[in-house]
Amino acid sequence: MSNQIKVEVASICQVAPTIREFTLEAIDDELYPFSPGAHVVVEMPSAKKIYKNAYSLLSDPADTNRYRIAVRLQEASRGGSIYMHEQVKVGDQLLISPPSNLFSPFWLAKKHLMLAGGVGVTPFMSYIPEMLRRNADFELHYMYRSLQTGAYKNELSEQLGDKYFGYDSDRHTRCDVTELLSQQPLGTHIYICGPESLIQAVEEAAQTLGLPASVIHSEEFAAPKPGMPFIAEIKSSGQQVEVSAEDSLLEALEASDISVPNLCRGGVCGQCVCTVEEGDIDHRDQYLSDDEKAAGKTIMPCVSRAAGERLVLDI
Amino acid sequence: MEPESVSVVTSKPIYRSEISDAPCAYSLFICEQLSTAFSDLYQSKTVAKKDLVDDGDLDSVKDQSVRLLADAPAATLVYLSGTEKYMWLVGEQLKALGVTEDQMVMLPPLNTERSVFCCHCYTVTDHVVTAPATCAGCGKLLAVTDHFAKSHAAYFGYQVNAENATEIPESVELS
């Protein structure tokens, strides 16, 4: 990506046991303005390889002097978050993409119900200042485990008063999603950011109750998780690309100079879609519909992998 | 000579006569004119709370919808019956109250009449059953397309014989 912006890490602070916040300031140019719910893709040049992960901007969109992001340490994942937690120091320079937004609020909603799980609170940090300015009707329901996550819970609770609801599963307080949804008035739009299990639970509850699908919005960046190594064959050239256990298919293609358009690198935006000629797919994205996944003709190479040893891509 | 089509957009709504049993907590039934079929549909739905509005007047439907939907839950379904124009115009009013399109069930329209939007003078001509149709505003002879504008509840129309006003295409019945 040639339009990357060079930023400097102005400060780092631990906002929860496993979450660090980074404040980024522009070096040469000004930072771009952004809208609530936007994210940037941060390039992390670790010794082994360059990771690129998407992180929601959590600063007030009205503040274009700095961007803030929060990174949760994902022990099980590959090195991206470990790099951010262990290598990045104040004064370091990083390359980030300009902001893009796949999760903006539906402003015509009568009421906004935000459901955050753990570090999934981040996009709502940029929603809230704008919602307050617009005097919108909203509630934030924040589910976390205080031994690991729960960033900003105290300041949010203080700032939002009766619009804030916290649930700490390390203290056995849980959110009854079905009950919560059943109380919502007509015209409510529901935004979910958090682990897939939360998104699924909300979607299922909504379906059972009879809430229309169009009022449910969710975002989960799946940082590519490792898997079994496999070979990707390029149909047009016959080229064989080895995808190691640690690399995503997109990264392996890029390493072989095969460029695939991409934006979020987290299985959300749909930019990187490739046609699969042969081979079974382990779908890990949020973009393709269930039907498309079942058809097995398309793959999102930024997060998804071969289910077997070989995959033939029609590119 | 057939005029060349300026628009190939086809967005004619598709209506289904069989109604699935979607769950919901409140159902509102709105019709232009109560038919037995619609009354049977209303009777057949078991739901915690339901209301029936039988009213052909848009303003009065609006007032009743505002009142009935004031405390409605997010899990609301609205069933609509009437002419195509009636259902979509009521639909527009409902959208302003927070009802989404996937919360509205529109039954097959009561007749094949179309409202046609004239792209020359912006007049909407109602009750069109054949094409070409004469615009009620400017009198031009309009080709009636399948390009449907939801918010106007009308089909896009354009002059069929702009090059040569003496050319009058054969009239066809609309479906």
Ligand code: FES
């Ligand atoms: S880059 Fe966004 S889905 Fe793959």
